[in-house]
Amino acid sequence: MQEFEYDIRTKEENGKEWVFDPIRKRYFVLTPEEWVRQHVLYYLVHFLGYPPALLAVERSWNKSKKRFDILVHASTTGAPVMIVECKRQSERLSQVTLNQIGRYNMTLEVPYLVVTNWEKWMVVRVDRGAGKFEFLDELPRYEDL
Numbered sequence: 226m227q228e229f230e231y232d233i234r235t236k237e238e239n240g241k242e243w244v245f246d247p248i249r250k251r252y253f254v255l256t257p258e259e260w261v262r263q264h265v266l267y268y269l270v271h272f273l274g275y276p277p278a279l280l281a282v283e284r285s286w287n288k289s290k291k292r293f294d295i296l297v298h299a300s301t302t303g304a305p306v307m308i309v310e311c312k313r314q315s316e317r318l319s320q321v322t323l324n325q326i327g328r329y330n331m332t333l334e335v336p337y338l339v340v341t342n343w344e345k346w347m348v349v350r351v352d353r354g355a356g357k358f359e360f361l362d363e364l365p366r367y368e369d370l
Contacts, residue, residue: 257313
């Protein structure tokens with residue numbers, strides 16, 4: 226992952242550090258996972274051309290108690306095209322983490338799955354019709370989804 230200057234708004238309140246999420250348009254406690262999530266959002270928007278209006282953050286779906294970290298929607302249909310699961314930097318990515326996002330995808334059926342702790346990335350393109358998946362070396366630009 227390339228290094229970059231990350232322009233975020235933070236504040237200190239009640240002895241805690243808070244970060245402004247430009248997608249959800251409010252402040253959240255800056256936990257290790259939130260740190261990763263905000264960096265991923267910044268990278269998607271400012272380096273890979275993902276439109277902020279087509280990103281959803283920390284929402285549940287189909288009345289489920291499960292929540293995705295980031296969901297990317299297609300500009301033409303509004304259908305979900307990518308799920309991103311963010312883990313704190315100290316968490317090791319494994320088959321267990323990939324299985325978690327795979328379970329989410331049983332319902333959402335998106336073509337791209339991403340798991341990251343910012344240090345490492347697992348990017349998978351899913352071809353449901355062929356019943357195949359492929360690990361990618363990098364995140365696709367939005368225009369290439």
